[in-house]
Amino acid sequence: MVEVTFAQLQGWLMLFLWPFVRITAFLMASPLLGHSSVPNQAKIGLAVLITVVLGPNLPPMPEAPLVSWVSLGIMVEQMLIGIAIGLTMQVMFAVVQAAGEFIGLQMGLAFATFFDPSSGTQTMVLSRLLYMITLLMFLAFNGHLIVIEIIATTFITLPIGMGGFNANAFELLVRFGGTIFAAGMLLALPLVGALLIINLSMGILNRSAPQLTVFNIGFPASLTVGLFLLMVLMSDFGRFLQRLFSDGLLFLRQMLEAMAPLA
Template sequence: MIEVGWDQLQLWVSAFFWPFCRLLAFFMSDPILGHKNVSSQVKVGLAMLLAFLLTPNLPPMPDIALFSWAGLGVIVEQVLIGVTLGMVMRITLAVVEMAGEICGMQMGLAFASFFSADTSTNSQVLSRFLSLVTILMFLALDGHLMVLELLSSTFVRLPVGQVSFDPRAWNAVARHGSTIFLTGLLLALPMVGALLIINLAMGILNRVAPQLTVFSVGFPATLSVGLLLLMVLVGDLGQFLAGLLYRTLEFMEVLIEHMGRR
Protein backbone atom coordinates (compact mmCIF):
# COMPACT_ATOMS: atom_id res chain seq x y z
CA MET A 1 0.00 0.00 0.00
CA ILE A 2 1.37 3.37 -1.02
CA GLU A 3 1.26 5.97 1.69
CA VAL A 4 1.51 9.65 0.84
CA GLY A 5 2.56 11.92 3.66
CA TRP A 6 1.76 15.58 4.09
CA ASP A 7 5.27 16.64 3.06
CA GLN A 8 5.11 14.65 -0.17
CA LEU A 9 1.64 15.96 -0.98
CA GLN A 10 2.76 19.52 -0.32
CA LEU A 11 5.74 19.01 -2.62
CA TRP A 12 3.49 17.81 -5.45
CA VAL A 13 1.08 20.70 -5.02
CA SER A 14 3.84 23.31 -4.93
CA ALA A 15 5.44 21.86 -8.07
CA PHE A 16 2.18 22.61 -9.88
CA PHE A 17 0.98 25.72 -8.04
CA TRP A 18 4.03 27.97 -8.42
CA PRO A 19 4.31 27.60 -12.23
CA PHE A 20 0.54 28.07 -12.38
CA CYS A 21 0.90 31.45 -10.61
CA ARG A 22 3.44 32.66 -13.17
CA LEU A 23 1.34 31.53 -16.12
CA LEU A 24 -1.89 32.94 -14.74
CA ALA A 25 -0.26 36.32 -13.99
CA PHE A 26 0.93 36.49 -17.60
CA PHE A 27 -2.47 35.63 -19.05
CA MET A 28 -4.19 38.18 -16.84
CA SER A 29 -1.86 40.99 -17.94
CA ASP A 30 -1.25 40.07 -21.57
CA PRO A 31 -3.53 42.08 -23.92
CA ILE A 32 -3.68 39.42 -26.65
CA LEU A 33 -3.71 35.98 -25.06
CA GLY A 34 -5.45 37.45 -22.03
CA HIS A 35 -7.91 39.66 -23.91
CA LYS A 36 -10.76 40.94 -21.77
CA ASN A 37 -13.26 39.36 -24.14
CA VAL A 38 -11.86 36.00 -23.00
CA SER A 39 -13.53 34.91 -19.78
CA SER A 40 -11.53 34.44 -16.60
CA GLN A 41 -12.51 30.77 -16.50
CA VAL A 42 -10.80 30.19 -19.85
CA LYS A 43 -7.63 31.98 -18.70
CA VAL A 44 -7.48 29.96 -15.49
CA GLY A 45 -8.16 26.73 -17.39
CA LEU A 46 -5.44 27.48 -19.95
CA ALA A 47 -2.94 28.32 -17.19
CA MET A 48 -3.80 25.08 -15.38
CA LEU A 49 -3.42 23.05 -18.58
CA LEU A 50 -0.03 24.54 -19.41
CA ALA A 51 1.17 24.15 -15.82
CA PHE A 52 0.08 20.52 -15.84
CA LEU A 53 1.98 19.89 -19.10
CA LEU A 54 5.12 21.75 -18.03
CA THR A 55 5.43 20.44 -14.46
CA PRO A 56 7.08 17.07 -15.31
CA ASN A 57 9.80 18.82 -17.37
CA LEU A 58 10.64 21.64 -14.94
CA PRO A 59 13.75 21.84 -12.74
CA PRO A 60 13.39 20.70 -9.13
CA MET A 61 11.34 23.05 -7.01
CA PRO A 62 12.84 24.66 -3.89
CA ASP A 63 12.37 22.93 -0.58
CA ILE A 64 10.01 25.60 0.73
CA ALA A 65 6.75 24.98 2.51
CA LEU A 66 3.82 26.18 0.45
CA PHE A 67 1.94 27.59 3.44
CA SER A 68 4.70 29.76 4.86
CA TRP A 69 6.10 33.26 4.53
CA ALA A 70 8.82 31.97 2.23
CA GLY A 71 6.17 30.28 0.11
CA LEU A 72 4.26 33.56 -0.09
CA GLY A 73 7.45 35.24 -1.26
CA VAL A 74 7.81 32.66 -4.03
CA ILE A 75 4.21 33.32 -5.14
CA VAL A 76 4.90 37.07 -5.30
CA GLU A 77 8.05 36.35 -7.30
CA GLN A 78 6.12 34.30 -9.87
CA VAL A 79 3.41 36.95 -10.17
CA LEU A 80 6.01 39.67 -10.76
CA ILE A 81 7.67 37.68 -13.54
CA GLY A 82 4.37 36.95 -15.29
CA VAL A 83 3.03 40.50 -14.97
CA THR A 84 6.30 42.01 -16.22
CA LEU A 85 6.32 39.90 -19.38
CA GLY A 86 2.64 40.63 -19.95
CA MET A 87 3.28 44.36 -19.53
CA VAL A 88 5.83 44.24 -22.35
CA MET A 89 3.16 42.84 -24.67
CA ARG A 90 0.72 45.51 -23.50
CA ILE A 91 3.25 48.22 -24.39
CA THR A 92 3.52 46.76 -27.89
CA LEU A 93 -0.22 46.98 -28.45
CA ALA A 94 -0.29 50.49 -26.96
CA VAL A 95 2.11 51.62 -29.71
CA VAL A 96 -0.44 50.88 -32.42
CA GLU A 97 -3.33 52.25 -30.39
CA MET A 98 -1.53 55.55 -29.87
CA ALA A 99 -0.78 55.81 -33.59
CA GLY A 100 -4.49 55.30 -34.27
CA GLU A 101 -5.39 58.00 -31.74
CA ILE A 102 -3.05 60.50 -33.40
CA CYS A 103 -4.22 59.71 -36.93
CA GLY A 104 -7.88 59.80 -35.89
CA MET A 105 -7.52 63.24 -34.33
CA GLN A 106 -5.81 64.60 -37.44
CA MET A 107 -8.51 63.13 -39.69
CA GLY A 108 -11.30 64.66 -37.61
CA LEU A 109 -12.52 61.36 -36.20
CA ALA A 110 -11.99 62.33 -32.57
CA PHE A 111 -15.77 62.26 -32.07
CA ALA A 112 -16.03 58.73 -33.52
CA SER A 113 -15.27 56.89 -30.28
CA PHE A 114 -16.91 54.10 -28.34
CA PHE A 115 -16.35 52.20 -25.14
CA SER A 116 -13.52 49.67 -25.32
CA ALA A 117 -13.56 46.69 -22.97
CA ASP A 118 -9.77 46.36 -23.28
CA THR A 119 -8.94 49.62 -21.53
CA SER A 120 -12.33 50.39 -19.92
CA THR A 121 -12.22 53.80 -21.62
CA ASN A 122 -13.49 55.39 -24.82
CA SER A 123 -11.24 54.68 -27.80
CA GLN A 124 -11.33 56.03 -31.31
CA VAL A 125 -12.56 53.84 -34.12
CA LEU A 126 -9.25 54.09 -36.02
CA SER A 127 -7.30 53.09 -32.93
CA ARG A 128 -9.60 50.09 -32.48
CA PHE A 129 -9.17 49.11 -36.12
CA LEU A 130 -5.35 49.17 -35.93
CA SER A 131 -5.48 47.25 -32.65
CA LEU A 132 -7.52 44.46 -34.24
CA VAL A 133 -5.17 44.35 -37.23
CA THR A 134 -2.21 44.01 -34.86
CA ILE A 135 -3.85 41.14 -32.97
CA LEU A 136 -4.64 39.32 -36.21
CA MET A 137 -1.09 39.87 -37.46
CA PHE A 138 0.24 38.54 -34.17
CA LEU A 139 -1.78 35.36 -34.56
CA ALA A 140 -0.93 35.01 -38.27
CA LEU A 141 2.80 35.14 -37.48
CA ASP A 142 2.38 32.46 -34.78
CA GLY A 143 3.33 35.06 -32.21
CA HIS A 144 1.18 33.35 -29.59
CA LEU A 145 3.21 30.15 -30.00
CA MET A 146 6.49 32.08 -29.79
CA VAL A 147 5.35 33.81 -26.62
CA LEU A 148 4.24 30.54 -25.02
CA GLU A 149 7.58 28.94 -25.92
CA LEU A 150 9.42 31.91 -24.44
CA LEU A 151 7.25 31.78 -21.33
CA SER A 152 7.92 28.07 -20.84
CA SER A 153 11.68 28.66 -21.18
CA THR A 154 11.60 31.13 -18.29
CA PHE A 155 11.16 28.24 -15.85
CA VAL A 156 14.64 27.03 -16.84
CA ARG A 157 16.29 30.44 -17.11
CA LEU A 158 14.44 31.85 -14.09
CA PRO A 159 14.00 28.87 -11.76
CA VAL A 160 11.24 29.07 -9.19
CA GLY A 161 12.52 30.45 -5.90
CA GLN A 162 16.01 31.20 -7.23
CA VAL A 163 15.48 34.54 -9.00
CA SER A 164 17.55 37.54 -7.96
CA PHE A 165 15.95 40.55 -9.62
CA ASP A 166 18.44 42.93 -11.18
CA PRO A 167 17.35 46.61 -10.88
CA ARG A 168 18.39 47.04 -14.51
CA ALA A 169 15.48 44.82 -15.51
CA TRP A 170 12.92 47.30 -14.14
CA ASN A 171 14.89 50.16 -15.69
CA ALA A 172 14.75 48.37 -19.04
CA VAL A 173 10.97 47.97 -18.79
CA ALA A 174 10.56 51.67 -17.97
CA ARG A 175 12.73 52.68 -20.91
CA HIS A 176 10.86 50.30 -23.18
CA GLY A 177 7.73 52.30 -22.43
CA SER A 178 9.19 55.12 -24.53
CA THR A 179 8.47 53.04 -27.63
CA ILE A 180 4.80 53.96 -27.18
CA PHE A 181 5.65 57.52 -28.20
CA LEU A 182 8.62 56.91 -30.51
CA THR A 183 7.29 54.03 -32.58
CA GLY A 184 3.68 55.20 -32.39
CA LEU A 185 4.58 58.62 -33.75
CA LEU A 186 6.77 57.00 -36.40
CA LEU A 187 3.82 54.93 -37.60
CA ALA A 188 1.50 57.94 -37.67
CA LEU A 189 4.05 60.41 -39.08
CA PRO A 190 3.18 60.04 -42.81
CA MET A 191 -0.51 60.71 -42.20
CA VAL A 192 0.17 63.45 -39.67
CA GLY A 193 2.54 65.25 -42.05
CA ALA A 194 0.17 65.08 -45.02
CA LEU A 195 -2.88 66.14 -43.03
CA LEU A 196 -0.95 68.98 -41.41
CA ILE A 197 -0.11 70.37 -44.87
CA ILE A 198 -3.78 70.16 -45.82
CA ASN A 199 -4.81 72.00 -42.65
CA LEU A 200 -2.24 74.72 -43.32
CA ALA A 201 -3.48 75.07 -46.90
CA MET A 202 -7.08 75.32 -45.72
CA GLY A 203 -6.07 78.00 -43.23
CA ILE A 204 -4.43 80.04 -46.00
CA LEU A 205 -7.47 79.61 -48.26
CA ASN A 206 -9.75 80.71 -45.47
CA ARG A 207 -7.74 83.92 -45.08
CA VAL A 208 -7.74 84.56 -48.85
CA ALA A 209 -11.40 83.67 -49.38
CA PRO A 210 -13.35 84.07 -46.12
CA GLN A 211 -16.50 82.76 -47.78
CA LEU A 212 -14.71 79.40 -48.09
CA THR A 213 -15.55 78.01 -44.66
CA VAL A 214 -13.20 75.48 -43.16
CA PHE A 215 -16.00 73.32 -41.75
CA SER A 216 -17.75 72.90 -45.09
CA VAL A 217 -14.64 72.15 -47.13
CA GLY A 218 -11.81 71.36 -44.74
CA PHE A 219 -13.45 68.52 -42.86
CA PRO A 220 -14.46 66.49 -45.96
CA ALA A 221 -11.03 67.15 -47.47
CA THR A 222 -9.05 65.94 -44.44
CA LEU A 223 -11.33 62.94 -43.98
CA SER A 224 -11.10 61.91 -47.66
CA VAL A 225 -7.32 62.35 -47.81
CA GLY A 226 -6.97 60.56 -44.47
CA LEU A 227 -8.89 57.53 -45.72
CA LEU A 228 -6.80 57.51 -48.92
CA LEU A 229 -3.57 57.63 -46.92
CA LEU A 230 -4.89 54.91 -44.63
CA MET A 231 -5.37 52.65 -47.65
CA VAL A 232 -1.75 53.28 -48.65
CA LEU A 233 -0.58 52.76 -45.07
CA VAL A 234 -2.31 49.40 -44.72
CA GLY A 235 -0.27 48.07 -47.64
CA ASP A 236 2.97 48.39 -45.64
CA LEU A 237 1.43 47.90 -42.22
CA GLY A 238 2.10 44.16 -42.15
CA GLN A 239 5.86 44.56 -42.50
CA PHE A 240 5.92 47.27 -39.84
CA LEU A 241 3.89 45.19 -37.35
CA ALA A 242 5.98 42.09 -38.00
CA GLY A 243 9.14 44.04 -37.18
CA LEU A 244 7.48 45.48 -34.08
CA LEU A 245 6.45 42.06 -32.79
CA TYR A 246 9.86 40.52 -33.44
CA ARG A 247 11.57 43.42 -31.64
CA THR A 248 9.22 42.84 -28.72
CA LEU A 249 10.23 39.18 -28.50
CA GLU A 250 13.90 40.17 -28.66
CA PHE A 251 13.37 42.64 -25.83
CA MET A 252 11.65 39.96 -23.77
CA GLU A 253 14.72 37.74 -24.25
CA VAL A 254 16.99 40.54 -23.02
CA LEU A 255 14.64 41.26 -20.11
CA ILE A 256 14.71 37.63 -19.00
CA GLU A 257 18.50 37.68 -19.05
CA HIS A 258 18.54 40.82 -16.86
CA MET A 259 16.04 39.30 -14.44
CA GLY A 260 18.15 36.14 -14.12
CA ARG A 261 21.45 37.85 -13.34
CA ARG A 262 22.82 37.48 -9.86
Protein backbone atom coordinates in the same frame (compact mmCIF):
# COMPACT_ATOMS: atom_id res chain seq x y z
CA MET B 1 -3.09 0.01 -1.68
CA VAL B 2 -1.51 3.27 -2.85
CA GLU B 3 -0.44 5.56 -0.05
CA VAL B 4 0.45 9.23 -0.49
CA THR B 5 2.46 10.90 2.22
CA PHE B 6 2.14 14.54 3.20
CA ALA B 7 5.63 15.27 1.85
CA GLN B 8 4.70 13.84 -1.56
CA LEU B 9 1.45 15.79 -1.64
CA GLN B 10 3.25 19.01 -0.75
CA GLY B 11 5.85 18.38 -3.45
CA TRP B 12 3.16 17.89 -6.09
CA LEU B 13 1.37 21.05 -4.99
CA MET B 14 4.58 23.10 -5.13
CA LEU B 15 5.36 21.69 -8.57
CA PHE B 16 1.97 22.95 -9.75
CA LEU B 17 1.21 26.06 -7.67
CA TRP B 18 4.25 28.25 -8.25
CA PRO B 19 4.45 27.83 -12.05
CA PHE B 20 0.67 28.25 -12.16
CA VAL B 21 0.98 31.67 -10.49
CA ARG B 22 3.56 32.87 -13.04
CA ILE B 23 1.51 31.70 -16.02
CA THR B 24 -1.76 33.05 -14.61
CA ALA B 25 -0.21 36.47 -13.97
CA PHE B 26 0.96 36.56 -17.57
CA LEU B 27 -2.45 35.59 -18.95
CA MET B 28 -4.16 38.26 -16.85
CA ALA B 29 -1.74 40.99 -18.03
CA SER B 30 -1.40 39.96 -21.68
CA PRO B 31 -3.36 41.94 -24.30
CA LEU B 32 -4.74 38.90 -26.13
CA LEU B 33 -5.99 36.52 -23.46
CA GLY B 34 -6.19 39.16 -20.74
CA HIS B 35 -9.05 40.95 -22.47
CA SER B 36 -12.20 41.38 -20.42
CA SER B 37 -14.25 39.54 -23.05
CA VAL B 38 -12.31 36.31 -22.36
CA PRO B 39 -13.98 34.45 -19.47
CA ASN B 40 -11.91 33.96 -16.35
CA GLN B 41 -12.70 30.25 -16.47
CA ALA B 42 -10.98 30.05 -19.88
CA LYS B 43 -7.92 31.90 -18.57
CA ILE B 44 -7.61 29.65 -15.54
CA GLY B 45 -8.21 26.52 -17.62
CA LEU B 46 -5.50 27.50 -20.11
CA ALA B 47 -3.10 28.29 -17.27
CA VAL B 48 -3.77 24.88 -15.71
CA LEU B 49 -3.22 23.15 -19.07
CA ILE B 50 0.10 24.94 -19.71
CA THR B 51 1.25 24.25 -16.16
CA VAL B 52 0.46 20.53 -16.41
CA VAL B 53 2.33 20.29 -19.72
CA LEU B 54 5.39 22.15 -18.41
CA GLY B 55 5.40 20.56 -14.95
CA PRO B 56 7.45 17.40 -15.71
CA ASN B 57 10.21 19.43 -17.42
CA LEU B 58 10.69 22.04 -14.69
CA PRO B 59 13.86 22.20 -12.59
CA PRO B 60 13.69 21.11 -8.93
CA MET B 61 11.56 23.27 -6.69
CA PRO B 62 13.08 25.03 -3.64
CA GLU B 63 12.78 23.34 -0.27
CA ALA B 64 10.22 25.57 1.42
CA PRO B 65 6.99 24.83 3.29
CA LEU B 66 3.94 25.44 1.17
CA VAL B 67 2.24 27.52 3.88
CA SER B 68 4.95 29.94 4.97
CA TRP B 69 6.27 33.44 4.39
CA VAL B 70 8.91 32.00 2.09
CA SER B 71 6.24 30.45 -0.09
CA LEU B 72 4.35 33.75 -0.15
CA GLY B 73 7.49 35.55 -1.28
CA ILE B 74 8.01 33.01 -4.06
CA MET B 75 4.43 33.54 -5.23
CA VAL B 76 4.94 37.31 -5.36
CA GLU B 77 8.15 36.70 -7.30
CA GLN B 78 6.29 34.59 -9.87
CA MET B 79 3.56 37.23 -10.18
CA LEU B 80 6.13 39.94 -10.94
CA ILE B 81 7.72 37.82 -13.68
CA GLY B 82 4.37 37.04 -15.30
CA ILE B 83 3.19 40.67 -15.11
CA ALA B 84 6.48 41.90 -16.62
CA ILE B 85 5.99 39.59 -19.62
CA GLY B 86 2.39 40.73 -20.03
CA LEU B 87 3.32 44.43 -19.82
CA THR B 88 5.95 43.97 -22.52
CA MET B 89 3.27 42.62 -24.83
CA GLN B 90 0.94 45.44 -23.84
CA VAL B 91 3.56 47.95 -24.97
CA MET B 92 3.86 46.19 -28.34
CA PHE B 93 0.13 46.53 -29.00
CA ALA B 94 -0.09 50.03 -27.54
CA VAL B 95 2.19 51.23 -30.36
CA VAL B 96 -0.55 50.62 -32.93
CA GLN B 97 -3.19 52.16 -30.68
CA ALA B 98 -1.11 55.32 -30.28
CA ALA B 99 -0.65 55.52 -34.06
CA GLY B 100 -4.41 55.23 -34.51
CA GLU B 101 -4.95 58.06 -32.02
CA PHE B 102 -2.49 60.32 -33.86
CA ILE B 103 -4.01 59.58 -37.27
CA GLY B 104 -7.59 59.93 -36.01
CA LEU B 105 -6.93 63.35 -34.50
CA GLN B 106 -5.48 64.67 -37.76
CA MET B 107 -8.32 63.18 -39.83
CA GLY B 108 -10.92 64.87 -37.68
CA LEU B 109 -12.22 61.65 -36.15
CA ALA B 110 -11.73 62.73 -32.55
CA PHE B 111 -15.49 62.53 -32.02
CA ALA B 112 -15.72 58.97 -33.38
CA THR B 113 -15.07 57.19 -30.09
CA PHE B 114 -16.68 54.43 -28.09
CA PHE B 115 -16.21 52.91 -24.67
CA ASP B 116 -13.52 50.23 -24.49
CA PRO B 117 -14.30 47.79 -21.64
CA SER B 118 -10.74 46.45 -21.56
CA SER B 119 -9.18 49.83 -20.71
CA GLY B 120 -12.23 51.53 -19.23
CA THR B 121 -11.76 54.64 -21.39
CA GLN B 122 -13.03 56.13 -24.63
CA THR B 123 -11.12 54.81 -27.66
CA MET B 124 -11.12 56.08 -31.22
CA VAL B 125 -12.65 53.82 -33.84
CA LEU B 126 -9.52 53.95 -36.00
CA SER B 127 -7.31 53.04 -33.05
CA ARG B 128 -9.56 50.09 -32.23
CA LEU B 129 -9.55 48.94 -35.87
CA LEU B 130 -5.75 48.95 -36.08
CA TYR B 131 -5.59 47.16 -32.71
CA MET B 132 -7.84 44.33 -33.91
CA ILE B 133 -5.82 43.97 -37.12
CA THR B 134 -2.64 43.77 -35.02
CA LEU B 135 -4.12 41.04 -32.84
CA LEU B 136 -5.05 38.98 -35.90
CA MET B 137 -1.62 39.50 -37.45
CA PHE B 138 0.02 38.45 -34.18
CA LEU B 139 -1.90 35.19 -34.30
CA ALA B 140 -1.07 34.77 -38.00
CA PHE B 141 2.65 35.14 -37.23
CA ASN B 142 2.30 32.48 -34.46
CA GLY B 143 3.36 35.07 -31.93
CA HIS B 144 1.26 33.45 -29.21
CA LEU B 145 3.21 30.18 -29.63
CA ILE B 146 6.52 32.05 -29.46
CA VAL B 147 5.45 33.76 -26.24
CA ILE B 148 4.47 30.43 -24.68
CA GLU B 149 7.89 29.07 -25.65
CA ILE B 150 9.54 32.09 -24.02
CA ILE B 151 7.53 31.50 -20.84
CA ALA B 152 8.66 27.87 -20.80
CA THR B 153 12.32 28.94 -21.05
CA THR B 154 11.91 31.44 -18.20
CA PHE B 155 11.75 28.59 -15.72
CA ILE B 156 15.38 27.85 -16.67
CA THR B 157 16.73 31.40 -16.89
CA LEU B 158 14.62 32.54 -13.93
CA PRO B 159 14.17 29.46 -11.75
CA ILE B 160 11.54 29.44 -9.05
CA GLY B 161 12.87 30.68 -5.73
CA MET B 162 15.93 32.47 -7.11
CA GLY B 163 15.67 34.96 -4.26
CA GLY B 164 15.67 38.33 -6.04
CA PHE B 165 15.77 40.31 -9.25
CA ASN B 166 18.21 42.57 -11.00
CA ALA B 167 16.64 46.03 -10.61
CA ASN B 168 18.07 47.20 -13.93
CA ALA B 169 15.65 44.90 -15.77
CA PHE B 170 12.65 46.88 -14.54
CA GLU B 171 14.35 50.08 -15.68
CA LEU B 172 14.67 48.50 -19.13
CA LEU B 173 10.94 47.74 -19.08
CA VAL B 174 10.11 51.36 -18.23
CA ARG B 175 12.39 52.66 -20.99
CA PHE B 176 10.79 50.23 -23.43
CA GLY B 177 7.54 52.09 -22.83
CA GLY B 178 8.98 54.94 -24.91
CA THR B 179 8.48 52.68 -27.92
CA ILE B 180 4.78 53.53 -27.75
CA PHE B 181 5.44 57.12 -28.79
CA ALA B 182 8.52 56.58 -30.97
CA ALA B 183 7.23 53.69 -33.10
CA GLY B 184 3.63 54.95 -32.98
CA MET B 185 4.62 58.33 -34.38
CA LEU B 186 6.87 56.63 -36.94
CA LEU B 187 3.89 54.64 -38.21
CA ALA B 188 1.55 57.64 -38.26
CA LEU B 189 4.08 60.19 -39.56
CA PRO B 190 3.27 59.87 -43.31
CA LEU B 191 -0.42 60.49 -42.70
CA VAL B 192 0.09 63.09 -39.99
CA GLY B 193 2.54 65.04 -42.18
CA ALA B 194 0.26 65.04 -45.22
CA LEU B 195 -2.84 65.94 -43.21
CA LEU B 196 -0.95 68.70 -41.40
CA ILE B 197 -0.08 70.28 -44.74
CA ILE B 198 -3.74 70.10 -45.75
CA ASN B 199 -4.86 71.72 -42.51
CA LEU B 200 -2.32 74.50 -42.92
CA SER B 201 -3.53 75.05 -46.50
CA MET B 202 -7.12 75.20 -45.30
CA GLY B 203 -6.13 77.75 -42.68
CA ILE B 204 -4.47 79.98 -45.28
CA LEU B 205 -7.45 79.53 -47.62
CA ASN B 206 -9.83 80.47 -44.83
CA ARG B 207 -7.93 83.69 -44.19
CA SER B 208 -7.84 84.64 -47.86
CA ALA B 209 -11.43 83.63 -48.62
CA PRO B 210 -13.53 83.68 -45.41
CA GLN B 211 -16.63 82.53 -47.26
CA LEU B 212 -14.97 79.10 -47.73
CA THR B 213 -15.35 77.80 -44.20
CA VAL B 214 -13.13 75.06 -42.87
CA PHE B 215 -16.09 72.89 -41.92
CA ASN B 216 -17.44 72.89 -45.48
CA ILE B 217 -14.15 72.14 -47.24
CA GLY B 218 -11.45 71.25 -44.72
CA PHE B 219 -13.17 68.37 -42.96
CA PRO B 220 -14.25 66.47 -46.14
CA ALA B 221 -10.81 67.05 -47.68
CA SER B 222 -8.95 65.81 -44.58
CA LEU B 223 -11.20 62.79 -44.26
CA THR B 224 -10.96 61.84 -47.96
CA VAL B 225 -7.19 62.23 -48.14
CA GLY B 226 -6.81 60.45 -44.81
CA LEU B 227 -8.79 57.44 -45.99
CA PHE B 228 -6.78 57.27 -49.21
CA LEU B 229 -3.45 57.48 -47.36
CA LEU B 230 -4.69 54.90 -44.87
CA MET B 231 -5.30 52.49 -47.75
CA VAL B 232 -1.74 53.12 -48.93
CA LEU B 233 -0.45 52.57 -45.38
CA MET B 234 -2.20 49.21 -45.14
CA SER B 235 -0.08 47.88 -48.02
CA ASP B 236 3.03 48.15 -45.82
CA PHE B 237 1.35 47.56 -42.46
CA GLY B 238 2.26 43.87 -42.35
CA ARG B 239 5.98 44.55 -42.70
CA PHE B 240 5.80 47.15 -39.93
CA LEU B 241 4.04 44.70 -37.62
CA GLN B 242 6.57 41.99 -38.40
CA ARG B 243 9.39 44.34 -37.40
CA LEU B 244 7.47 45.45 -34.32
CA PHE B 245 6.84 41.87 -33.16
CA SER B 246 10.44 40.85 -33.81
CA ASP B 247 11.85 43.76 -31.82
CA GLY B 248 9.32 43.27 -29.03
CA LEU B 249 9.96 39.54 -28.62
CA LEU B 250 13.71 40.11 -28.80
CA PHE B 251 13.45 42.70 -26.04
CA LEU B 252 11.33 40.28 -24.02
CA ARG B 253 14.09 37.68 -24.13
CA GLN B 254 16.72 40.26 -23.21
CA MET B 255 14.66 41.61 -20.33
CA LEU B 256 14.08 38.15 -18.88
CA GLU B 257 17.80 37.40 -19.08
CA ALA B 258 18.54 40.73 -17.39
CA MET B 259 16.11 39.94 -14.55
CA ALA B 260 18.37 37.17 -13.30
CA PRO B 261 20.11 38.27 -10.07
CA LEU B 262 23.73 39.28 -10.31
CA ALA B 263 26.17 36.65 -9.06
